[in-house]
């Protein structure tokens with residue numbers, strides 16, 4: 001069964017006009033239930049990540065200050081959210097959700113977190129709406145605790161570079177980080193992933209998918225991961241306010257379809273976190289994210 005991490009705490013009230021589209025976390029499950037892609041049974045409420053699990057990836061003093069709400073102004077500013085206990089609880093549940101998803105992925109092939117993809121969180125700092133790096137934490141948990149998982153591949157197709165993830169695993173051989181992203185996009189100072197591919201503005205479906213189909217199978221074949229994390233940000237869409245790329249809704253769907261089928265064909269469990277989506281048309285954000293869930297159902301079940 002497709003298991004999906006979701007909790008009402010994912011929807012964190014922000015001031016009106018905040019540029020983060022928090023409402024999508026509410027609308028996506030509604031949409032999936034309404035259209036019949038999912039039933040209540042598909043969803044599970046994640047537990048908060050344990051401190052021990054966080055500390056496999058994040059610096060102790062940073063994590064303590066985050067939990068105690070004592071990050072300095074200078075540390076808070078790049079995160080872009082008003083800090084509160086509730087926000088930290090939300091982040092811990094999202095990371096916990098991604099970790100719990102991994103067990104479901106190992107049983108069923110795939111599982112998903114509605115939220116997550118907090119790839120701009122570094123070892124000792126947060127930025128761009130990310131405080132704890134859900135897939136990085138989960139990758140380290142798998143490598144430390146699951147005997148059958150020795151090598152992990154992180155496929156980051158959010159339009160922004162997974163700079164936090166790249167930095168966290170910079171010198172770690174067991175985790176291969178791949179990031180496809182916009183060249184002229186935040187983060188303007190890029191980190192070095194194991195495989196980076198930068199796209200010029202307005203890169204279209206065929207440029208994007210051509211590169212994906214050229215490189216991804218080779219990487220999987222060469223690295224032979226035991227587990228895959230997929231960050232399926234939909235800010236690659238042409239009408240995204242931040243993305244600058246030119247993918248169509250269909251192209252974005254084909255991207256997800258290709259990645260998920262490749263995981264299935266190679267018999268490698270995959271966990272999906274949603275990542276960004278900042279289209280001016282909320283309908284498109286919901287539809288593009290919903291496509292990822294629809295495809296997971298279609299391909300795996």
Ligand SMILES: [Zn+2]
Nearest residue numbers: 158159160276
């Ligand atoms: Zn993004």
